[in-house]
Amino acid sequence: MYSKLMSRLLALLVILFSSMLFVANAVEVPMGAQEVTEGAESTINASNYAAQSIEAYAGNISQLTLRGTGQTKHWQGYYGEVTGTLTLDDAANWTLYDWPVQEPTGEIYATVNTTPDWINVQCFDFATMQAPWEAFYNMTPLDSDGINETFNMTTHPQVVVGEYTILPNTCPSTFTHVNDQFQTEDFVQLLLSDSADRLIFTTIIENKDLGNGTDPVGYNNVAHDFQLLVAEDGTSSPGGVRNTATTTYYFYLDIQ
Amino acid sequence: MKQTARNMKRFFVLAVILSSLFFFVRLASSEPEGATVAYVSNTTKNASTPDSRTDAKGTITTINLNTLQQDIKWKAYVGNVSGTLVLRDSEDYSIYEWAAGGSPSGEVYLARNSSIDWTNIRCANQSVISIEETTLGFVSTAQDNINNTFAYNNHTSFDVGTVTIAESSCKNTATWMNDTAQTVNLNALFQEVLLMDTSDHVVYASIINQDTASYKNDSLTKYDFQAIVPDFVSATIATYYFYVEITG
Numbered sequence: 307m308y309s310k311l312m313s314r315l316l317a318l319l320v321i322l323f324s325s326m327l328f329v330a331n332a333v334e335v336p337m338g339a340q341e342v343t344e345g346a347e348s349t350i351n352a353s354n355y356a357a358q359s360i361e362a363y364a365g366n367i368s369q370l371t372l373r374g375t376g377q378t379k380h381w382q383g384y385y386g387e388v389t390g391t392l393t394l395d396d397a398a399n400w401t402l403y404d405w406p407v408q409e410p411t412g413e414i415y416a417t418v419n420t421t422p423d424w425i426n427v428q429c430f431d432f433a434t435m436q437a438p439w440e441a442f443y444n445m446t447p448l449d450s451d452g453i454n455e456t457f458n459m460t461t462h463p464q465v466v467v468g469e470y471t472i473l474p475n476t477c478p479s480t481f482t483h484v485n486d487q488f489q490t491e492d493f494v495q496l497l498l499s500d501s502a503d504r505l506i507f508t509t510i511i512e513n514k515d516l517g518n519g520t521d522p523v524g525y526n527n528v529a530h531d532f533q534l535l536v537a538e539d540g541t542s543s544p545g546g547v548r549n550t551a552t553t554t555y556y557f558y559l560d561i562q
Numbered sequence: 563m564k565q566t567a568r569n570m571k572r573f574f575v576l577a578v579i580l581s582s583l584f585f586f587v588r589l590a591s592s593e594p595e596g597a598t599v600a601y602v603s604n605t606t607k608n609a610s611t612p613d614s615r616t617d618a619k620g621t622i623t624t625i626n627l628n629t630l631q632q633d634i635k636w637k638a639y640v641g642n643v644s645g646t647l648v649l650r651d652s653e654d655y656s657i658y659e660w661a662a663g664g665s666p667s668g669e670v671y672l673a674r675n676s677s678i679d680w681t682n683i684r685c686a687n688q689s690v691i692s693i694e695e696t697t698l699g700f701v702s703t704a705q706d707n708i709n710n711t712f713a714y715n716n717h718t719s720f721d722v723g724t725v726t727i728a729e730s731s732c733k734n735t736a737t738w739m740n741d742t743a744q745t746v747n748l749n750a751l752f753q754e755v756l757l758m759d760t761s762d763h764v765v766y767a768s769i770i771n772q773d774t775a776s777y778k779n780d781s782l783t784k785y786d787f788q789a790i791v792p793d794f795v796s797a798t799i800a801t802y803y804f805y806v807e808i809t810g
Contacts, residue, residue, distance in 0.1 A: 348651035355802035357596035357676055364793035365634040367777075368604035370641040370668060372597040372787075374806030378647045383657040448667075451647045451660040486655045526655035529759070535658055541721075541809075 317555040343418055350377040378451045379540035380443060383482070385524055385533040388414070388511055390561045409513045409521075409531075410561035413465060416536050420556055426501035427467045429477035430457070439505050444539040454536065456498045461490060465510065468560060469497070482533040483525040490523045493533045509534045511561070581591045593680040593723035594671050594805040602641060622785040635698070635706055636790050638737070640777070643770055643786045645669060666808035669720060670787045671757075676803045679759040685732035686756040686764055693766045699795030708756075708792060711735055714746040717753045720769060722807065727767075732756055737788040741779040752788040766791050770808075802809040 355375060362368045390410045415422075433455055445452045457478035465472040478497040479488050498506040511532050512522050521529035538553050576717040626663040645668075671678075685692075691708055700707040717734040719725055729748070736750035744750045749776050768789035776785045793800045 319608040348653070350648065350650040350691040351654065352593045352595055352680075353651040354654050355595040357673075357805050359676070359801045359803045360598040360599050360601055361606060361799050361801055362637050362639070363606075363799060364637050365637040366604045366606045367640060369602040369785075370639055370804075371600040371602055372641060372643045372804060372806055373600070374643060374666075374668075375595050375807050376645060376647050376668070376806070376808040377664075378649050378658075378660065379656065379809065381649055383649050385657070422804045445723060450666065455660060456658070480658075482657050483659070485654075488659070526651065526653065 308460040366420075380445055380449065380451050380537060381535050382538045383525075383533065383535055385530045386418070386557065387521075388531045388561070391560065393412070393474060410511060411513045412511050412559060413467070413560035414509050414511060414532050414534060415553045415558040415560070416489075416507045416534060417504060417558070418553060418555060419502075422504050422506060422558070423502060424468045425470070427470050427472070427498050427506070429472065430497035430499045431507060432478065435499060435503050435505065437505075439537075441516075442539075443537045444541045445537075453497070454478075457491075457495075458533065462494045463495050463510070465496060465508065466560070472496070472498070480535070485523055485527045486525060493524065495535060496531075507534060507536050507555075537562075591599070594669070594678075594807040597643075597670070597804040597806040599804050626749045630772075635700065635704075635792055635795055636711075637793050638788065638790045639672070639802075639804075640785045640788045643668070643806060645806060645809065647808065666770070667772060668770050668806065668808040669722070670768045670770060670789060671722075671805040671807070672768070672789055672791050672802045673763055674800055674802055675761075676764060677762040678763055678805070679761060681725070682701075682760040683722045683725050683727075683757050683765065684759075685727070686758040689744070690758045690762045690764060691733070691756065693762065694792070698792050698800070700792065711790070711792075712754070712756045716747050716750075717755050718748055718769065720755075722757070722767070727755065727757070735790075737790060739775055741777065754789055 323448065334410055360368070360370065389408060391405065405533045433466055438452055440447070440449075440453055443453075449455070457480045459479045459481075460475050460477065462472075462475060462477060462479040463480075470560035480495050481488070482493045482495065483489065492512055494510055496508040498508050509532050513531065521531055524533050536553075536555055539551070598607065643666060645666050647666075648656050649658045650656045688709075691712075692702070695702060695708050702709075704710070712733040712735045714734050714736075715730050715732070717730055719729040732755045734746070734753055734755040736744045736746045737752045737754065738744065739751060744752075746753075751771045754766040755769070755771045757767050759765065766789060768787045770786050772786055773783060773784045774786070776783045777788060791800070791802055
């Protein structure tokens with residue numbers, strides 16, 4: 307009897323011990339994207355904007371109003387699809403089980419820093435962070451396409467960043483276009499930061515509607531999972547030399 | 563169990579594949595774009611009232627005559643610029659747009675060609691300027707020819723698309739303000755610079771100065787740009803195409 311009890315206790319201990327191999331101390335943070343596949347690049351087509359002309363007689367001073375369109379030098383856009391796998395792995399990457407996710411929900415994060423402090427994510431604070439980050443991207447306070455001019459709303463749903471919850475309508479936000487038009491339904495983007503004031507561009511993957519397996523159409527009337535704006539420095543330096551350096555962004559995802 | 567094994571954690575590794583990830587080219591192709599032109603008004607000099615004399619019969623009178631005559635080899639465009647900064651693909655779909663406000667910075671370019679090679683824009687050289695004068699019918703010795711008008715090398719640096727025009731590298735001038743000639747230096751407003759492309763098309767580049775007092779001696783009249791361009795000496799009227807590059 308006693309030996310049976312000890313056997314069962316031992317078995318229970320083994321089971322408990324084995325389960326401790328997967329201790330519920332999961333580090334729930336956004337994970338680095340495992341693969342980023344580059345597609346086609348595209349930029350504005352200047353031939354779509356033919357110059358207009360006007361005639362005037364010599365000896366005349368003519369008053370005109372000109373309207374122009376210019377491609378921004380301070381931002382670049384990403385869009386595309388997301389697929390993923392939810393897995394139960396140990397620290398050595400051995401998988402106990404996994405679940406493929408064809409249309410994951412969640413968020414995509416892009417930052418120039420490789421080690422964001424995901425445990426201490428917060429809303430981007432314009433009062434303390436706008437100036438240094440606009441200086442980083444060589445934006446001036448007068449630029450109409452600066453960071454605060456772009457993220458000029460506070461409309462967004464609740465976002466869970468790892469274990470931290472960003473409450474609705476609390477952070478700077480904006481929306482990218484749908485079908486070439488401004489809108490405030492889909493493709494919302496938030497501005498976050500971590501404890502070291504590292505800027506994190508955040509967008510919500512567009513499979514947020516329960517039971518809706520159809521992606522919404524994006525800026526170009528084609529369905530996408532996400533659209534994301536990130537800042538870039540495409541201006542010239544004060545010495546007149548064009549800045550040709552690129553900015554490396556690191557992509558993280560948090561999918562459910 | 564070993565310490566390492568005790569320290570194994572349960573966590574979710576998300577293997578995510580981003581497929582068909584498209585992005586807009588990082589160096590935005592930001593050539594000057596054709597402008598939408600809204601004509602407002604034009605004006606020219608009124609005829610001067612002639613002076614007169616009355617002298618006695620049989621006298622020989624020496625007089626000096628002075629005249630202020632409208633130059634009919636040049637014309638000017640003044641006005642305001644508005645615009646939109648966009649992030650747009652080659653099919654003209656915008657993923658985002660920013661209103662550049664009523665008075666963006668940048669340049670207004672005028673050329674008699676509707677197709678300019680902006681990627682190879684540079685300072686106009688003397689050879690091309692001479693050809694331009696000949697084409698328009700200007701006399702090389704005339705006081706109001708192109709060389710004598712764009713007689714300076716004193717201007718700020720600016721970008722033409724992806725090309726940076728270095729400070730004081732090209733021939734330039736500056737139009738008047740408050741009915742007075744400006745000193746043409748780095749601080750002058752309404753600077754205008756002579757450029758050319760690979761096909762020797764001359765481009766007159768007028769640097770935008772937002773909401774600035776104009777050539778009129780009138781504090782209420784403000785323009786974003788003032789530009790002078792030459793016309794044919796003959797009866798032919800030169801057609802100019804307008805391009806704008808706005809930068810916020």
